[in-house]
Amino acid sequence: MGCRSSDKPKPKPKHRKGLWSPEEDQRLRNYVLKHGHGCWSSVPINAGLQRNGKSCRLRWINYLRPGLKRGMFSLQEEETILTLHRLLGNKWSQIAQHLPGRTDNEIKNYWHSHLKKKVLKADQAMEEANTSSDNLEPNSPNKLTITQTPNYESLLMNVEKSPTDTDRLVPQLSESPKQPNRSSLPKLMFAEWLSLDSFSSLSEAIMASKDQNNSSFMDNFMQGCFLNEGTLFGNSEYRNSPLNDASPEDMFSPQFKFECHSSGNDQFVDFSSGEDICSEFNMKNDLKYIYEY
DNA sequence: AATGTCAGCAACCGCACTGTT
């Protein structure tokens, strides 16, 4: 953590507030994609923005960062939020780790605007059902007994042990037994892959896949990024980004390398081989891509 | 058509935590 002194902003420009203009978005996006964010407080200065670093960080995380989903929450996402909220309470960032492409802010807003009411209604209905059934004979066949207690303990163990492994968690919440078998290897989404915590498991998986001399992991990973989620290149937010000039094939061609940051151990990964190609790099960036490698 | 009300969402604020000096 912390900036080099040369990165630190000189005092104190007037900071703009309120909604971001498309031009500001473009500036921030271009800057972060090109240089990485490094020290957030220096980003607005270097990017020519009259915002504070915090505001830039938030805008990037919640809106500009690649891999974000847009649009309605699916039923499965809703169920995941409901279950995790019962488990974790208002730990929005932890809940967000299990919903690839969704931000904590988005989930929090969705909770307050939609789910909270639903839960209240459901609870009320349950309460009414219980009080009315209390008036019935104890052994009446009409008596309603609430016995639905999901196996939270095992769920919680997964949450604690493996907070970013969505695929292993989510099926326990809602997967029906009829669903087709998936690969035993985890399917990682782009946003998940960007997450600092998940990178080590990703690189392990890449290495494992490489060791086994098969491509199933990378196949799954690519599908997760570009086919299953389908938002990275379909989202209009990225139409003006340099990323848009690239097809999925391009992205995995030798011309593209991604830099990932994971808890002090930054790595460049060659997508085509899965190799850590430049481990001596140590810049604090979530993501940076490099042309003409 | 004008005004009021409400819901949804983006962004801000303040606190807590962590790393650095």
Place this chain on the structure above:
DNA sequence: TAACAGTGCGGTTGCTGACAT
């Protein structure tokens, strides 16, 4: 070890558009 700075998180605010009156 204390002070400071950067970052992350959750609560809250305020803007905007949709709908009602």
